[in-house]
Amino acid sequence: xxxxxxxxxxxxxxxxxxxxxxxxxxxxxxxxxxxxxxxxxxxxxxxxxxxxxxxxxxxxxxxxxxxxxxxxxxxxxxxxxxxxxxxxxxxxxxxxxxxxxxxxxxxxxxxxxxxxxxxxxxxxxxxxxxxxxxxxxxxxxxxxxxxxxxxxxxxxxxxxxxxxxxxxxxxxxxxxxxxxxxxxxxxxxxxxxxxxxxxxxxxxxxxxxxxxxxxxxxxxxxxxxxxxxxxxxxxxxxxxxxxxxxxxxxxxxxxxxxxxxxxxxxxxxxxxxxxxxxxxxxxxxxxxxxxxxxxxxxxxxxxxxxxxxxxxxxxxxxxxxxxxxxxxxxxxxxxxxxxxxxxxxxxxxxxxxxxxxxxxxxxxxxxxxxxxxxxxxxxxxxxxxxxxxxxxxxxxxxxxxxxxxxxxxxxxxxxxxxxxxxxxxxxxxxxxxxxxxxxxxxxxxxxxxxxxxxxxxxxxxxxxxxxxxxxxxxxxxxxxxxxxxxxxxxxxxxxxxxxxxxxxxxxxxxxxxxxxxxxxxxxxxxxxxxxxxxxxxxxxxxxxxxxxxxxxx
Numbered sequence: 209x210x211x212x213x214x215x216x217x218x219x220x221x222x223x224x225x226x227x228x229x230x231x232x233x234x235x236x237x238x239x240x241x242x243x244x245x246x247x248x249x250x251x252x253x254x255x256x257x258x259x260x261x262x263x264x265x266x267x268x269x270x271x272x273x274x275x276x277x278x279x280x281x282x283x284x285x286x287x288x289x290x291x292x293x294x295x296x297x298x299x300x301x302x303x304x305x306x307x308x309x310x311x312x313x314x315x316x317x318x319x320x321x322x323x324x325x326x327x328x329x330x331x332x333x334x335x336x337x338x339x340x341x342x343x344x345x346x347x348x349x350x351x352x353x354x355x356x357x358x359x360x361x362x363x364x365x366x367x368x369x370x371x372x373x374x375x376x377x378x379x380x381x382x383x384x385x386x387x388x389x390x391x392x393x394x395x396x397x398x399x400x401x402x403x404x405x406x407x408x409x410x411x412x413x414x415x416x417x418x419x420x421x422x423x424x425x426x427x428x429x430x431x432x433x434x435x436x437x438x439x440x441x442x443x444x445x446x447x448x449x450x451x452x453x454x455x456x457x458x459x460x461x462x463x464x465x466x467x468x469x470x471x472x473x474x475x476x477x478x479x480x481x482x483x484x485x486x487x488x489x490x491x492x493x494x495x496x497x498x499x500x501x502x503x504x505x506x507x508x509x510x511x512x513x514x515x516x517x518x519x520x521x522x523x524x525x526x527x528x529x530x531x532x533x534x535x536x537x538x539x540x541x542x543x544x545x546x547x548x549x550x551x552x553x554x555x556x557x558x559x560x561x562x563x564x565x566x567x568x569x570x571x572x573x574x575x576x577x578x579x580x581x582x583x584x585x586x587x588x589x590x591x592x593x594x595x596x597x598x599x600x601x602x603x604x605x606x607x608x609x610x611x612x613x614x615x616x617x618x619x620x621x622x623x624x625x626x627x628x629x630x631x632x633x634x635x636x637x638x639x640x641x642x643x644x645x646x647x648x649x650x651x652x653x654x655x656x657x658x659x660x661x662x663x664x665x666x667x668x669x670x671x672x673x674x675x676x677x678x679x680x681x682x683x684x685x686x687x688x689x690x691x692x693x694x695x696x697x698x699x700x701x702x703x704x705x706x707x708x709x710x711x712x713x714x715x716x717x718x719x720x721x722x723x724x725x726x727x728x729x730x731x732x733x734x735x736x737x738x739x740x741x742x743x744x745x746x747x748x749x750x751x752x753x754x755x756x757x758x759x760x761x
Contacts, residue, residue, distance in 0.1 A: 213527075219412075232455065233455060233486075236455060236456075236459040239459065239463060239464070240459065240462055240463065240479075240495070243462075243463050243466040243467060244498055247466055247469075248500075250467050250469045251465060251469045251591035252467070253469070254288060254468070254469035255469075257284055258281065258284050258285070258288075259667075261280050261281050261284055262276060262281065264277050264280075265278065265281065267278040271306055271307045272304050272307060273305060274302055274303055275303040275307070275309075275312065278296045278299040278300045278303065279296070279300050279316075282296040282297050282300065286323075286468070287432055287468070287469075287471060287472050287473065287506075288328055288469060288506070288508060289325065290326075290472070294320060294323050294324075295325060297316050297319055297320045297323065298320065299314045300312070300316040301313055301317055301320070304316060310343075310344055310345055311344075311345040311346040311348075311349040312339055312349070314341075314342060314345045314349045314350075314352075314353055315348065315349035315352045315353075317336055317337075317339075317346075318337070318340070318349070318352040318353045318355065318356040319352065319356070320336055320362075321333040321334075321336040321356040321357075321359075321501040322336045322355070322356045322359050323361035324336065324360075325356075325359050325363050326359070328364075330360055330363065330364055333356070333359075333360045334360060337353070337356055337360070338359055340353060343531075347391055347392075348392070348726060350391050351388055351391035351392035351393075351396075351398075352392075353390035353754065354384045354385075354387040354391055354392075354410040355384075355388045355392065355398050357380070358381050358384035358385045358386040358388055358402075361377045361378075361380040361381035361384065362377075362378075362381040364377040364380055364383075365378040366376035378695065385402055388402070389402060389403070392695065394395040395422075395426055397423075397426075397433060397436070400419060400420075400422070400423035400426070400437075401436070401440070403419050404416050404419045404420055404423070404440055405420060408443065408444070410437065411446065413447055413448060416444055416707075417655050417697070420437065420440055420441050420444055423437050423440075424437050424441070428465055430467065430468075431464065432462075432464065432465075432470055433624045434460075434464050435460075435461045435462075435464035435465045435468065435470065435475065436461075436462040438457045438461035438464060438472060438475075439457070439461040439475045439478075441456070441460075442454050442455075442458040442460075442461060442478075443456040443474070445457060455482075458475055458478065458479055458482070459479070460480055461474075462475045462476050470502075471501055471502040471503070472502075472503075472505035472506045473499050473503070476495055476496075476498065476499040476502075477495070477496055479495060479497045480492045480493075480495040480496040480499065483495065486497075490652075490656070491585065492651070500746050506561060523633070534558060534639060534640070535604075536637065537632055537635065537636050537639075540638075541629065541632055541633070542631060543584050544629055544632075544693050545629075565731040608746060632662075635660075639651065642654075651752065665730060667709070669705075669729075670704070672705075672710070672713075673703060673704050673705045673710070674703055676705070676717075677703055677705070678715050679761065680716065682761075683709075683713065683716065683761055684698075684699065684705070684709060686761045687712060687758070687761065690747060690748060690749070690754065690757055690758070691743070691746050692745060692746045692747070692748055694746070695707055695742070695743065695745075695746030697743075707729065707731075707739065708739055708742075708743055710729065711725055711729070711736060711739050711740060711743075712740075712755075712758050714728065714729075715755055715758050715759065716758055716761060718759075720755070722736045722740065723739050740755075
């Protein structure tokens with residue numbers, strides 16, 4: 209619990225948040241994700257150790273041997289399941305009392321008081337300590353007794369909101385801390401922890417780092433005690449403003465907790481908090497959910513209280529993100545509505561132009577009828593007019609084809625726009641409903657999925673292929689006739705185009721800009737450029753004239 213106090217003080221005392229290197233942080237997150245993926249294996253390995261210890265306990269017949277095995281089970285359960293750890297401590301107390309081992313009984317009662325204070329059971333912890341008689345016990349047990357008092361009073365000082373009570377608890381904590389430091393071995397974990405905390409609180413960062421260096425030498429790299437030392441080393445570098453080192457040691461602590469199947473974690477939710485401060489809400493939510501599950505398994509009310517504010521902040525950020533998405537949907541609806549109005553205006557313009565063209569054709573026909581009755585002297589003029597009429601017929605044919613293509617695509621586009629408006633409105637209603645029902649997790653999973661986008665793109669391409677092949681049924685064969693045999697492209701399915709053919713189909717429709725083609729097909733501009741260059745290099749004739757030939761197909 210003390211390590212959490214230091215973390216909170218660092219998180220909320222520093223005005224400027226730490227800045228992580230995004231590239232380094234992403235690499236660290238990959239390591240953590242891999243460790244989380246194997247967390248059940250680590251838990252299974254730890255449970256196997258517990259099972260072996262339980263079997264060893266059943267084989268013990270002497271009280272001393274049973275005490276030793278029960279204490280071993282307490283140490284295995286201490287970072288794993290709080291209730292079980294407290295159960296085996298009570299068993300140790302009963303066995304120590306039975307064999308008259310006063311020192312062991314005092315030490316186990318003190319450890320039980322520490323367990324109670326760490327999970328918020330402060331009255332129970334003080335009742336246990338007040339009932340202890342410390343006569344005729346060894347130094348280690350006496351130091352643990354002082355440590356238990358220091359622990360419970362420091363917890364009370366931190367969480368009380370009454371100034372006079374906070375001062376009282378703080379003085380009590382300082383008093384017992386002095387006794388503990390004078391009694392326990394200076395190389396014990398408790399002494400290292402308190403000494404480093406004091407140096408940090410007094411702003412003596414060089415001394416605090418020196419203490420941490422000494423402490424680091426006493427633990428095995430990657431062990432559960434190593435996680436605590438690494439966490440305090442992270443705090444050291446955070447106080448110094450060294451973002452590179454602080455994230456390294458925070459991740460070291462997180463990985464050690466996961467790989468040692470520690471359910472009582474402090475470093476994971478601290479990392480989640482840092483990620484959330486830097487905008488990675490998805491990763492922060494994933495990590496806080498993992499550590500919340502671990503806290504529930506551990507059985508610590510205190511840990512859940514500490515995690516709850518961060519969970520609330522993440523939920524608030526998700527809500528804000530959802531509101532932004534809803535606003536974007538409305539903007540998209542407005543834009544589509546404007547586009548529809550523009551299309552309607554364009555259709556009216558085309559209709560007017562067609563009427564004018566029909567009028568011109570009728571006038572031309574009447575003129576031709578009149579010219580037919582003109583005498584032979586006008587035959588040369590009639591020949592010239594016939595030539596003009598032939599040219600006009602060609603132009604009219606091209607215009608008819610152009611109109612047919614436009615009308616086909618405009619009709620299909622209007623249909624698709626109508627469908628997309630319905631889909632967007634249904635999506636908006638679904639988002640609104642889930643927000644009202646507070647189904648944020650489902651909304652989060654839905655927003656992460658790209659399935660909707662992929663499905664709509666596939667439908668868009670299917671419609672494009674169908675309309676284009678309807679308008680230009682021989683395009684694929686004519687296209688391949690312009691290419692050398694080894695580079696010719698054949699669709700795998702009927703009525704479907706490949707990406708290469710689809711690019712040149714757009715060019716046939718007059719869309720030549722690679723950026724516009726890339727935008728339509730959802731590829732990069734470089735990818736479109738490479739496709740065009742590869743096909744042109746396989747042209748039978750002049751590659752510079754290849755795209756011009758495509759436009760005439």
